[in-house]
Amino acid sequence: DAKTTQPPSMDCAEGRAANLPCNHxxxxxxxxxxxxxxxxxxxxxxxxxxxxxNETNEMASLIITEDRKSSTLILPHATLRDTAVYYCxxxxxxxxxxxFGQGTILTVHP
Amino acid sequence: GAVVSQHPSWVICKSGTSVKIxxxxxxxxxxxxFWYRQFPKQSLMLMATSxxxxxxxxxxxxxxxxxxxxxxxxxxxxxxVTSAHPxxxxxxxxxxxxxxxxxxxxxxxxxxxxSIL
Numbered sequence: 066d067a068k069t070t071q072p073p074s075m076d077c078a079e080g081r082a083a084n085l086p087c088n089h090x091x092x093x094x095x096x097x098x099x100x101x102x103x104x105x106x107x108x109x110x111x112x113x114x115x116x117x118x119n120e121t122n123e124m125a126s127l128i129i130t131e132d133r134k135s136s137t138l139i140l141p142h143a144t145l146r147d148t149a150v151y152y153c154x155x156x157x158x159x160x161x162x163x164x165f166g167q168g169t170i171l172t173v174h175p
Numbered sequence: 176g177a178v179v180s181q182h183p184s185w186v187i188c189k190s191g192t193s194v195k196i197x198x199x200x201x202x203x204x205x206x207x208x209f210w211y212r213q214f215p216k217q218s219l220m221l222m223a224t225s226x227x228x229x230x231x232x233x234x235x236x237x238x239x240x241x242x243x244x245x246x247x248x249x250x251x252x253x254x255x256v257t258s259a260h261p262x263x264x265x266x267x268x269x270x271x272x273x274x275x276x277x278x279x280x281x282x283x284x285x286x287x288x289x290s291i292l
Contacts (some may be wrong), residue, residue: 095277108181108268108283109219114276152218157278161207165219 066096069153074170078148083140085169087153090134097157098129100138103168109152112138143173178202179271181284189292190261194288196254198269204249205271209281210242213266225252259291 070088077083088144089098097116101109113120113127120127126139140147152168178201186194206227211219223233223244224285231244241263243255252271256263266288270281 067286077189096186101221101283106266106286106288108179108270108286111177111280111282114278114280161272161279161281162221162224163281164221165211 068164069155069166071151071153071166071169073167077078077140077143077171077173078173079145079173080147081144083143083147083171083173085140085151085153085171086135086140087137088135089153089155092133092155096155097159098127098133098136099151099154099163099166100125100127101154102147102171103152106150109165112151114157143171144172145175147171148173176202177267177273179282179289180183181269183287184285185288187290187292188259191258194256194289196256196258196267196269196289198252198254198271198284199249200271203271203273205252206272207272208246208252209270209272210252210254211268211270213268213286214276219268222254224287230264240290256289259289261291264289266292278281 068082080166099114103109114129149170154163156163180199182197208225210222213219222237223231225231225244225246226251227246233239246252268286270283272281
């Protein structure tokens, strides 16, 4: 599975949009981009995934560039409860295995 | 939907004992479940892929005789840590995938914190 690169940490003010970038320049044509987040001492929570089109659900929006080499997760109105480690993962092949990187620690400030 | 339940949440036991952790998909059937381990301040590491009715596939470096996985039904997979020692203390997390297609997202349980004294 392709590897991803994320900034180690980001800050965001409460109520503002949080834009989390992810680079996946070696993504292959049939691999999906998945976003999960993990709040301390809990299991990861699924947020959203996509192949090449932009996706939106009740939690977030996923913007994938046309060449699919990078993507951005957007939390439109961040709250304190959105403080977590956010993981961008490329996969979906190989029996659905996901390889977690170090992720981005998002801290939402009042 | 897509709720995964893991039990127990915490377990503390003496060195040398065996510990069983259960992972259940509550509102869907999961032909494939995954087991991860997470050490403090580190990311999740996949231990094994569990397929219903067949033997689990272990990642390189994971001892299959140490970490026994059973996936006897479409809603239950178990991980047994045999003869546990302090170095096995960790956060164990399971996940299940909805459907058979690889692209379907995995949904995770809340994890089991294992402490071996």
